[in-house]
Amino acid sequence: MVASRVIQVTLPSGDPVWVDVSPGPEELSHDRPAGPLDVGLGRRPEEIAELGELPGFTEVVQGVVGSVHESLSRYKPVSIGVEFGIEIAVRSGKALSLLAEAGGSAHVKVTASWGVTSAPLRPSERAPGDVG
């Protein structure tokens, strides 16, 4: 069994965080030969990598929320809510933000809800000083 790895990524806010990521499909492939492995307990250094900025995180959140709103807005619901997860994974040595289920292997759970009269503003519509 291939153990998960710990990676450090930088969130869009600029804050570095450590994330426990599961192995990618290339690591789970049964064609990959089982080779030598250092046998220390705990995290092995090769599992700990600093992969810099985390691309796609903001885009995933904005894209999902915006898309849900656009899809439902013509039906004029009283309120709209959406819940989803973001899984941080490593593929080909790079950290990626993957849309995932709200629970399970997701590292971040996003819950957004709004009434029709208080629809989420696009970034270009925010007033100066808004931080939401």
Place this chain on the structure above:
Amino acid sequence: MITRVTAQDLLALCTMRLDVNGTATGTALVVAPCYAVATAHQVNGRRRAEVALCSRTGDTVLGQIEDVRPPARSVPAVRNSTYPPPDLALIRLKSEASICALLSEQRPALNSEVVAYGYTCTFDACSVTAESEAFVLSGELETTLPGFTLIKLGHGQAIQGMSGAPVLGTSSGKVIGLLRTSRDSGIGNLGAWVIPADLIRQQWPEQVGAGHDSFHSRDDRWHRVSSDIATAERHARSTGAPPASQIGSIVGGAGPTSVIIQSSFRDIAVSATPALPPSGSPPRDGADG
């Protein structure tokens, strides 16, 4: 009075669980009164980390990583599953050890039997307990570091936690090296890679080499055990008797020094009294002591 001392007994006093930031990382070996060694990957290649070494008896010695080779900054962030050679960490102990492992200056012959002693989570996947595993020396493996050749072991399973585990030569009673890597990341018995004791000494000739030699020149317990093992081996070879590692007891001849060997653990009696009982007394079966 006969005092039974085995090489395993002495090694158990020097084999410690290595904790870094309160987390067990495997095993470390006391090699000099003020120094222990472990693998670099156990401490993530970081110098100056504060560590704790815990014995099976519950004693804890604090220490600090004095040197690590190679350091983390020179190791690629993402790489294959093995740490680059030498993969060694030198730990400065904050309390002086009362006994140090006897490092072998020679590499054992092919097919030699050895035993590794480490701290693993095998029992229940969360508790760290002592575990040993027997191997057979199956060859050598050159690394990318010139002059740094590992010992290859076969016919045994190197479990996680065995990193830093001393490997004891059963025919010499000395530590032949430090286990670092399983040859197969699966669950097979493919064996392990070992950092040879002579290369460990070469890394730190003063801290390890001189400290180790100075200790063993003052305290000859381990040398005596090792010498008695060698004597018993020669006796077994010359008489055609079964190796002492298998069964039964071998009672040595009378004289100022006697050697009694029992079982597969090479129980060695280091004594100034004759081994044979006085006439008229029932023969000793070697099970006393």
